[in-house]
Amino acid sequence: MSLTAVIFPGQGAQAKGMGRDLFDAYPDEVDRASELLGYSVRELCLDDPRRELKRTEFTQPALFVVGALAHRRWQEHSVTEAAFFAGHSLGEYCALHAAGAFDFETGVRLVQRRGELMAGADGGGMIAVTGLDREQVTDLLRQGGFGSLVVANDNSPEQCVVSGDAESIESLGEFLRARNVRWVRLRVSGAFHSELMRPAREEFSRFLDGVDLGTPRTPVIANVTAAPYQAGDTAKLLSDHLVSPVRWTETVRYLLDAGVTEFVELGGTVLTKLVERTRATHRRPAGQAQELGSATFRERHGLRFAYVAGGMYRGVSSPEMVIRLSRAGMLGFYGTGGLDPVEVERGIKEIQAAVGQDGPYGVNFIANHDDPASEQELVDLLLRHHVRTIEASAFIQMTPALVRYRATGLRRGPGGAPICDHRVVAKVSRPEVAAAFLAPPPDAVLDGLLTAGAIGADQAELARRVPMSHDVIVEADSGGHTDGGIATVLLPSLLELRRRVEAERGYDEPICMGLAGGIGTPAAVAAAFVLGADFVVTGSINQCTLEAATSDVVKDMLQDIDVQDTDYAPAGDMFELGSRVQVLRKGVFFPARGNKLHALYSQYGSLDDLPEKTRSLLERTYFRKPLDEVWADVERRLRATGRAELADHAAKQPKQKMALVFRRYFGYSARIALEGRSDDKVNYQVHTGPALGSFNQWVRDSPQASWRHRHVDEVGRMLLDAAATHLGEFSGRTA
Structure with a gap:
């Protein structure tokens, strides 16, 4: 079935004369917008007598009005319906309006305030780099020591925009010129979509508190996450939008993977070329890899694939690994165990700078039986940086620190239902521990936190209505800490436990269970899904990739092991x-x-x-x-x-x-x-399991026989693609 995505351009698409064929068709909307803005939108767009159309505070409302009216006309005349909406930067407001998240007047007020705040930013700059992809540009920034600069717009495999302070942007231009890299300085005074916009973000967040925002009725792909908006996320994503990168290339890839074949651009023409450049280099997963596992799990975490890479101790699961997985639509956990708080904080900042605060990523949270105070210190750090997903490892009971993290992320949604902003993905290998995570936090722990003022009364009440974890990793025999469980015994047993718990508790959200341990070949991935896993979790195989933060000596040793080693x-x-x-x-x-x-x-x-x-x-x-x-x-x-x-x-x-x-x-x-x-x-x-030996045998006669040709996200795609093919062939043989 052919799917259509309607897309809207952002700042830079404005041109004198735009909207000429729309204003007469929708005079009431034009008049309402002009009244709200305090000036004539028609005059601004058609005549621009005061040369204001290129000024951010005027550009953004003008583009929104034109985009919204263009969508209305398309809707009235088109015989197809949009399966998805998306917009580039400012264009995301048009997409949200088109999908029913807010009405026309609200949209005008939103973009007017946004434009004012962005126009007020100074001391920054932006450079558009052509001919290179995001990774190449990021490498250049690293080589040149431009640590304060970020890739703010990932527009296509051949175009990125870098944002940051004006002085560094000026130096970057000279650095690129010396290397014959094509670039152009953008005519903006602010470092849009970077941390320098933090004051504007805070002000806009306060403004959004007074605005009634809904959830899109049709999926809208967020610039911040390159995944669909979720219930209750609209205000937060719009405020984070100001400081987070525009992940447009990933957005287009998401839509292509979802089966979109037609892109309709409304309000401009600049995005169509970017889409075609991405489409030309995009490889859609073989078979139906993107459909393996649970759609609930993928949507909950903003993923394209039900694939997780567990957090490996002492930062072996590096920020680089987590970032690469996130950009591929997979979930990776930063391995914080054994790292000091300063190093953990540095890693979190690196990840968030690359994928946004709400991008798909997680942080490992390992139990510390010797020093409970260190757990509280880590929670303080996670809360300070608004980390939304953690991987709870080695817990045998629900500690105050873990419960505090879960409870402080709870708020009421429509009708009073709990919304969980903090996700605890629990690693378990025993039924009694799984039962603890599938239950609400213990009353005694909640009461203690409430008495201490660590959580509010409403959070404590909501916490009694949700499990500690909506996502549980069932860990069979694996590398690192292991109870040596057998996957074919352990997973079915815990799936039955889940069934009983859900029937008894009646939670608002379903519980997802994934399988870890022994996942190293397509057949193992396929077997996990056949057993009923909602997602798969890899570990050992990721330690032997370019992104793993361990020594080359160790990787040389690991790439040669077999299952008995x-x-x-x-x-x-x-x-x-x-x-x-x-x-x-x-x-x-x-x-x-x-x-x-x-x-x-x-x-x-x-x-x-x-x-x-x-x-x-x-x-x-x-x-x-x-x-x-x-x-x-x-x-x-x-x-x-x-x-x-x-x-x-x-x-x-x-x-x-x-x-x-x-x-x-x-x-x-x-x-x-x-x-x-x-x-x-x-x-x-060296913590590792036999799954790595099986993977080594699978890739023995391919370029990936050497770890120097293994990227963590590509390994995941290889496994999923081949697993989908394997399942298809198996289904054909047994039909």
């Missing part, structure tokens, strides 16, 4: 509990040495009880220094990080002291692997 070892962060991680075995001693340390911990009561021969072996090959020096290092670290109580207690408790010393080996082994230290490769701790 992993083993289990104790988890350093839960050493005393005996929790396990799955790690690389081929070419390293870490699994054997990690298990040896836990055996010694179980057998002996203190470091002093260790046989001298054993102690000497540990000092020579594991720690490469005396154990007394290791303890001194541990003690200094604890005191430097505000955990002096733990240091004092361990000094009096020999068993705990031994555990802390042994845990030092696990931190060391992970760190040297990330750094790629060549002098101690045998001690590398």
Whole structure:
């Protein structure tokens, strides 16, 4: 079936004489707009006697009026209906009006105020770069040290607009000229669609509080997310629009993937050329990859594909990885575990600068059983930067920090129904933990937060009506922390649990369940969906891509492993509990040495009880220094990080002291692997599962046999495309 998308251009499409064939056809609307604006729209557009049409505060209302009237005429005469609407920057207001989000008068008032605020911005500038795509322009900015500049408009694979402070924009022009890159300075005084528009955004947000905005009746693709508007999001997306990039190339790709074959541009002609340039380079997924999994999950998170990349420890799931996945319409989680708050904040800012505050991305939130205060510190950071989606890992109970994050994102929608602005995607491998996430937050925790003033009474009441998580990742045997579950046993069991919970609780939103663990080939992806997964989650395979923030040495080792080249070892962060991680075995001693340390911990009561021969072996090959020096290092670290109580207690408790010393080996082994230290490769701790071995075999005779040809988003597309084909062929064989 052929689908039509109606699109509207933004600032730059204005021209003297525009609307000439519309004003006489709709005189009442023209008069109402002129009355609201305080000047004649007809005179401005047709005659422009005061040369105001190019001024932002006049341009934006003029374009909105012309676009809205053009849509009305198209609607009256067209025999087809729009399946989607979209607009470039200012044009998004025309799209929202056409889709029924607000009436004509409201639209005029919105764009008038928006134009005034944007016209008032100064000290900034914008440069249009042609002949390069977004990634190439971003690389140039990085090479030139232009950290304050951003790609504000991603218009097509051959055109981008860079925005930022005027001085840096001027320097960028010289930098590009020296490299024979084509560019032109735009005639604007503000750094539109960048963080320099933050004051305008805050002012516009306050203005929007007094405006009645609805949800589009027909899907409108948002510039901020390159995905359809969701219920209750209109005001927030319009305010974020001022500081977020215009993701037009991704918008067009979204529409092409959705089956759009006809684009109708109203109010101008500039977008049609951009669409054709994107269409010429676009590869629609083979089969029906974009239809695999749950449409609810895709729409909830603004995705094109029901595909998630889990957050890997110590930033291995890097901002670069998350950004690339987001732009491909997939969900990636930034791996914050083990990173200090400053580094976490830097990564979040990098992601948001690239994909917008509300773009599809998430941040890993790992439970900290030793230091609950660090969980609260991370939540403070997430709330400060308006992070809307987190991946909750290693939680065995609902902690105050996790509940606080969930509850503070709750508000009332139409009819009083809860709207969840904060999404908790829970990683579970046991039914009792899954049950906790599928239930509302515990009353005791909510009451404690309410008493402390951490949440409001309305948020507490709403929290009792929603589950902790609407999205649950069922984690079977996997790389890193694992309970070694069997996918074909675990997922069906938890899907049955979901059925019972939904029947009992009657939640307003459905719960989605995805499968992680062992996802490394198209057949595995297909099997997950056949089992009933709403989405799939990959992990190990992403660690062996260009975007993974681990050492080249580790990637060289990983690209050669097979399915039998992993083993289990104790988890350093839960050493005393005996929790396990799955790690690389081929070419390293870490699994054997990690298990040896836990055996010694179980057998002996203190470091002093260790046989001298054993102690000497540990000092020579594991720690490469005396154990007394290791303890001194541990003690200094604890005191430097505000955990002096733990240091004092361990000094009096020999068993705990031994555990802390042994845990030092696990931190060391992970760190040297990330750094790629060549002098101690045998001690590398590399979390990975057999899924990577199966992926390696699948791509063995292709360019992707080398990790240097693996991009995380392309790996995802390869798996989904081939899985869709696999399912189609399987269906044909069994029909």
